[in-house]
Amino acid sequence: MDQELLEEIKRLIIGGKVKRISNAVQMALVSGFEPQTIIDTMTGAMLQVGELFHNSDIYVPEMLVAAAAMKKGMTLLRPLLSAERQTNKVKYILGTVQGDLHDVGKNLVCCTLESYGFEVVDLGVDVAPKDFVAAVEQHSDCYLLGLSALLTTTIPSITATIEALSEAGLRDRLFIMVGGAPITWEVAREVGADSYSPDAYGTAQAALRYVEERKKEEEAEE
Ligand code: B1M
Numbered sequence: 001m002d003q004e005l006l007e008e009i010k011r012l013i014i015g016g017k018v019k020r021i022s023n024a025v026q027m028a029l030v031s032g033f034e035p036q037t038i039i040d041t042m043t044g045a046m047l048q049v050g051e052l053f054h055n056s057d058i059y060v061p062e063m064l065v066a067a068a069a070m071k072k073g074m075t076l077l078r079p080l081l082s083a084e085r086q087t088n089k090v091k092y093i094l095g096t097v098q099g100d101l102h103d104v105g106k107n108l109v110c111c112t113l114e115s116y117g118f119e120v121v122d123l124g125v126d127v128a129p130k131d132f133v134a135a136v137e138q139h140s141d142c143y144l145l146g147l148s149a150l151l152t153t154t155i156p157s158i159t160a161t162i163e164a165l166s167e168a169g170l171r172d173r174l175f176i177m178v179g180g181a182p183i184t185w186e187v188a189r190e191v192g193a194d195s196y197s198p199d200a201y202g203t204a205q206a207a208l209r210y211v212e213e214r215k216k217e218e219e220a221e222e
Contacts, residue, residue: 006041013045016065035080039115091142095123097157102150112200129164149180158191
């Protein structure tokens with residue numbers, strides 16, 4: 001298999017070439033690369049984009065088109081993930097809290113979770129506490145919830161969301177994960193979350209760890 005095809009995908013993601021990504025992904029598939037290998041390549045490229053942005057080597061517009069290219073590539077690959085992963089999926093409800101319109105980081109978390117096999121219910125941005133409650137009620141088999149906040153001023157929306165879930169009697173069944181630029185472990189504890197991750201990869205790892213622990217506990221109880 002031609003490794004250059006993966007390198008090209010990487011370059012197209014980093015360069016935000018939304019129109020050309022589908023063709024490149026198709027070519028990699030035809031040449032025999034597994035969908036997961038292509039997803040890992042795209043995730044690696046997005047991590048590089050995050051680093052470039054962090055070092056001010058690129059700016060917001062470049063980062064937004066890179067995220068759009070990744071999203072386009074994912075739409076082709078998602079249906080091709082193995083049947084086992086399609087049917088045996090763990091749900092994860094994710095959204096940016098009320099008052100907050102930032103979604104680049106949340107979308108990266110979404111893509112990364114999907115690439116690790118989670119079925120993400122993405123509620124979008126500016127999600128009111130009552131809408132998180134409604135989604136948790138609707139997806140009664142879901143026990144993972146992720147709240148993203150990028151503004152210091154929207155941290156109270158996390159608290160309000162967790163309070164609304166408690167009032168609805170849903171808090172105890174959930175593992176609540178929080179993240180976003182102003183969030184730290186200290187903030188996570190203050191708002192009453194169960195977990196904090198500084199980035200998308202850490203979020204997926206923490207979710208996988210929790211699912212494993214939960215499975216072990218369930219097996220021990222049987
Ligand atoms: Co906004 N903005 N913005 N903005 N913006 C910030 C966040 C800010 C730090 C810029 C600054 O002043 N230096 C600042 C917040 C200051 C603060 O409160 N501490 C700020 C502000 C003030 C504002 C406005 C109020 C500006 C204004 O209008 N006066 C306004 C608010 C609008 C609103 O939300 N109501 C505003 C608007 C905007 C745009 C619309 C222009 C645009 C958003 C576009 C969009 O998202 N569709 C925007 C942008 C792009 C930014 C910056 C420049 C970049 C954010 C970003 O996309 N980062 C940002 C400055 C910065 O961060 N350097 C800034 C890249 C992304 C990959 O990283 O989102 O951090 P990030 O996500 C990471 C992690 O945080 C983590 O994983 C991701 C990937 O690894 N993560 C999670 C995120 N969510 C997670 C959830 C998890 C776990 C990890 O668990 C569930």
